[in-house]
Amino acid sequence: MSPRNKNTMLVKLRNDSQWSSWTWQQKLRLHGKHGLTRFFPNIRRKVNEQYIKYIKSYKIEITPYLLSLIDYDSQGNPQKNDPIWKQVSHIDLLSNVKSADYNGVNLNWEMPEEIHYSILHHKYPDRAIIRLTDNCLGYCSYCYLAQRTLDKKRKTLSSSFQIKWNGTLEYLRKNRQIRDILLSGGDPLLFSNRRLDQLFKDIKDIESISTIRINTRALTFNPFRFDPELIRIFKKYGLTALEVHFAHPKEITQEVDDALSLMDDIGYRPIILWRSPLLKGINDSCGILEELLVKLYERRIVPYYLFHYAPYSPARSNLSTSVKKGVRLLSELRRKIPGIAFPRYTLFHSSGKHDIPLVQEGTNEFKYEILANKQYIVKFKNWKDNWVIYPDLQDN
Ligand code: SF4
Structure with a gap:
């Protein structure tokens, strides 16, 4: 046994x-x-x-x-x-709160001026995220959306969803520059197939929308969610991409393979993109990352983003590495796996995501610094050409 x-x-x-x-x-x-x-x-x-x-x-x-x-x-x-238990058993991880840890107040990604009708997040001109729910099929200790997902003090969205949905559709009709929609949450696959079918139809009826993605952690928490009817809905509306999240190779199981095979049997596999944070003690070793990324590539899942730990997320002091540690790991990994299996190493910043240059000493536009109060930071020029600051940790 x-x-x-x-x-x-x-x-x-x-x-x-x-x-x-x-x-x-x-x-x-x-x-x-x-x-x-x-x-x-x-x-x-x-x-x-x-x-x-x-x-x-x-x-x-x-x-x-x-x-x-x-x-x-x-x-x-x-x-x-x-490595799985560590991701979900956060019961003692809020006891040791340090600067840039979760405090229920500081925002790291969803800025109020970018949110419309409570569920539509419009950060970049051509695309928008629709947060269908604040609930998930399971909860990760390190969720960068903790204020909406983990924290029970926040209200859920469910009570007047239809009003918010109608407003969202109206916004999309008026803002014709938006052509790509990411259905996210929480986890959108908590919705029933019938409901998802209707939501897809509503979006597809808007002429200016050409691509739809879904972001889910169902393959780790509950891979049985991928039933034939759901995949037929993906096929019916031509879901463009499925963004999945595995933090450790242990999560890639026979049940995950069965869900992927079902897509092949039904004759519809959207582009499958992988994303995960870099987590101390879980996947911050070259061997684990290599195993994970190769397993993904073997299954025709494209390694898209390895995220650096988002600031103001729970358990940051326990589960985050420094940015430099990530750079070292990725530099070591670069020649060990094919280029197609090599993800972007990216950090979340409230002004937009930013790719981290794989250069230990930094570059002219991405600098490692220590402030007078001994706070480690990285300072970089964002996509709007503004210098911004990101709280880092001492190299670990
Ligand atoms: S599944 Fe995603 S949204 Fe839900 S808790 Fe985990 S990281 Fe957060």
Whole structure:
């Protein structure tokens, strides 16, 4: 028996005939007050107390499928350093808040002046993001959208969605320079197939929109979401690209391969683009990144973005590397994998994303500096030709 199967609750669930139903997975997910003890009856009392305190303010939800990928100790508890468990078990990660960590106030990406009808994010001229929901199929410790997704103090969007959707469509009709739409969230694949079909139709009815993308983490949290009907909807409306997120090679499973094969069987595979943050202790080694990127390439998934950790996101002090560490890793990786499998190394800045030059000492337009208060920063010229500052960490 592999260490992974030492959790008796998961062994039992795995044998359930409904295991491959995505709605069953969501229903049986770890969540709520008894979530941790239901799956891990031997969990330490102190950990459970931290969990209960954490969920008063923040969300944790983990499907049995994802739990089944984690390695367990002899007591049936998750191994502390398991790369999947580390991504979703953020119960102690808000206790050590430092500068540029999550504080529920500072924004890192969704600037109020760029948001229309609460769900339409228009940052760049030719494209827009529609945030269909604030909920996800599971929650990542490091979410750069934590104010909307993880933080329970924020209101959800669901109550008057139709009004917001109608306003969004009106905005798109008036702003004909927008030709590319990214459906995102939270996770848009929480919506039913019927609802998604209608939303696609509404967007496709706008003549100036030529391409549609979907951004999802379903392949990691609940790959069973890719049912035949959903893929037929992608085919019907010609979904241009599917943006997926795997942070560690362990997440690429037989179930992921089955979802990809289903697309081939139905005869429709959009461009599949990969994105993930660089995470300390999870994927910040050349060997792990090489394995992950090669696995993606083998599956015809294009490695698109490796993001540097976004500032003002939870767990930054625990899970972020310095920018320079990322540059070193990518420089080492460059000749180990084919160019097509090599992603852009990019950082989030409220003024727009920025590609990081793979030059240790920086360049004339991308400088590493230390401020008088000992704060490490990078300073760069953004796409609007303005100098902007990004809070960094001491080289680690
Ligand atoms: S799935 Fe995406 S939006 Fe949801 S918590 Fe994870 S990173 Fe954030």
